[in-house]
Amino acid sequence: MSGVTGRAMVNFGAGFPWEMREYPVPDPEPGAIVAKITMASICGTDVHLYQGDFGGRPPAKQKPSIMGHEFVGRVHKLGAGVSTDTTGRPLAEGDRVVWSPSMLCGRCPACLKGVLPCPNRKAHSGTTSDEWPHFKGAFAEYYYLSPGQWVYKVPDNVPDAAAVYVDCAAGTVAYALSKVCFPMGSWGVIQGAGGLGLCAAPVMKDLGARVIMVDKVAERLAIATSFGADHTIDSTEYPTPESRIARVKELTGGRGAEVVMEVVAAAPEVVPEGIQMLDVGGTYLTVGLVGPYKVELSMMPFIDRGIRLIGSASFDASTMAQVLDLMARTMDRYPWASLISHTFPLEDAEKAIQEAIAGRVVRAALVME
Numbered sequence: 194m195s196g197v198t199g200r201a202m203v204n205f206g207a208g209f210p211w212e213m214r215e216y217p218v219p220d221p222e223p224g225a226i227v228a229k230i231t232m233a234s235i236c237g238t239d240v241h242l243y244q245g246d247f248g249g250r251p252p253a254k255q256k257p258s259i260m261g262h263e264f265v266g267r268v269h270k271l272g273a274g275v276s277t278d279t280t281g282r283p284l285a286e287g288d289r290v291v292w293s294p295s296m297l298c299g300r301c302p303a304c305l306k307g308v309l310p311c312p313n314r315k316a317h318s319g320t321t322s323d324e325w326p327h328f329k330g331a332f333a334e335y336y337y338l339s340p341g342q343w344v345y346k347v348p349d350n351v352p353d354a355a356a357v358y359v360d361c362a363a364g365t366v367a368y369a370l371s372k373v374c375f376p377m378g379s380w381g382v383i384q385g386a387g388g389l390g391l392c393a394a395p396v397m398k399d400l401g402a403r404v405i406m407v408d409k410v411a412e413r414l415a416i417a418t419s420f421g422a423d424h425t426i427d428s429t430e431y432p433t434p435e436s437r438i439a440r441v442k443e444l445t446g447g448r449g450a451e452v453v454m455e456v457v458a459a460a461p462e463v464v465p466e467g468i469q470m471l472d473v474g475g476t477y478l479t480v481g482l483v484g485p486y487k488v489e490l491s492m493m494p495f496i497d498r499g500i501r502l503i504g505s506a507s508f509d510a511s512t513m514a515q516v517l518d519l520m521a522r523t524m525d526r527y528p529w530a531s532l533i534s535h536t537f538p539l540e541d542a543e544k545a546i547q548e549a550i551a552g553r554v555v556r557a558a559l560v561m562e
């Protein structure tokens with residue numbers, strides 16, 4: 194042990210109050226890295242876990258664990274044999290880094306086919322924070338990167354408030370968009386201008402598309418423009434699906450969009466509408482509707498207009514490096530850091546989640562130092 198201790202906000206399952214605990218900071222085993230977290234942001238998944246949306250609330254208090262998977266920090270200690278990040282850049286103690294909390298098992302049918310997400314990816318996240326190596330979640334002062342976890346040096350001009358959500362918000366939409374192709378002069382439509390949607394706009398622009406964003410909140414659409422949207426459609430001004438479809442057709446010279454991507458949290462009704470916004474041969478990309486949502490669809494657009502439907506979750510190792518590079522190249526063009534609209538100290542982690550639940554933040558983050 195290093196003799197150093199670190200604080201962690203631990204939870205015991207949905208419905209139980211969180212508690213601050215102090216754990217010894219472990220020494221890294223060969224191939225591992227101990228990072229000092231400087232900022233951790235709150236993702237929609239954390240909100241779902243907090244509310245017990247995945248599989249209901251546990252009947253009894255669970256063993257303590259640390260929530261959160263969006264973080265940025267500095268290398269505190271490198272384990273023996275670690276001299277570079279995942280992309281081969283030299284890595285030293287004190288360097289600013291981001292990393293992925295999940296690891297692919299590399300041997301399941303999904304990994305062997307290159308399909309994400311790997312069903313075994315949580316196997317490396319540890320069991321309870323009371324056991325070594327203690328620090329396996331974001332809402333804490335340290336994090337233990339097990340050997341093989343992807344880690345990336347953060348470019349100097351990318352501030353914590355941007356790097357913090359490379360995993361997972363920006364990585365998730367960038368990976369989804371890596372599955373499509375934008376021919377010259379084509380258009381992309383993003384349904385939903387929340388955190389995921391705002392990340393998607395600069396990615397689509399970088400892939401060469403012109404971007405239309407649809408939302409019903411005027412303030413979000415104003416931010417969408419600063420994140421690269423060429424046009425926005427305010428659903429309060431275009432209140433029916435027919436009027437929004439007609440507006441997309443009008444903006445795209447009558448053709449429709451090459452790609453329509455939904456990044457809405459709980460509005461499955463956007464899907465049939467989005468499919469009708471597509472150009473012939475276009476692709477509908479579903480990313481945000483995680484949960485028991487059902488949609489009724491006509492099969493005819495897929496049969497007689499060559500429309501494709503693709504879903505996506507998670508991301509691969511190269512996506513995180515690409516997103517960091519995009520941020521570094523476009524830091525002057527897009528207000529990447531403004532996505533983190535509110536910050537809180539670690540001890541106010543529950544308050545930060547409650548603000549996210551209440552919809553009073555674009556994205557909330559905990560600042561550790």
Ligand SMILES: [Zn+2]
Nearest residue numbers: 236238361362
């Ligand atoms: Zn997430």
Ligand SMILES: [Zn+2]
Nearest residue numbers: 298301304311
């Ligand atoms: Zn696997």
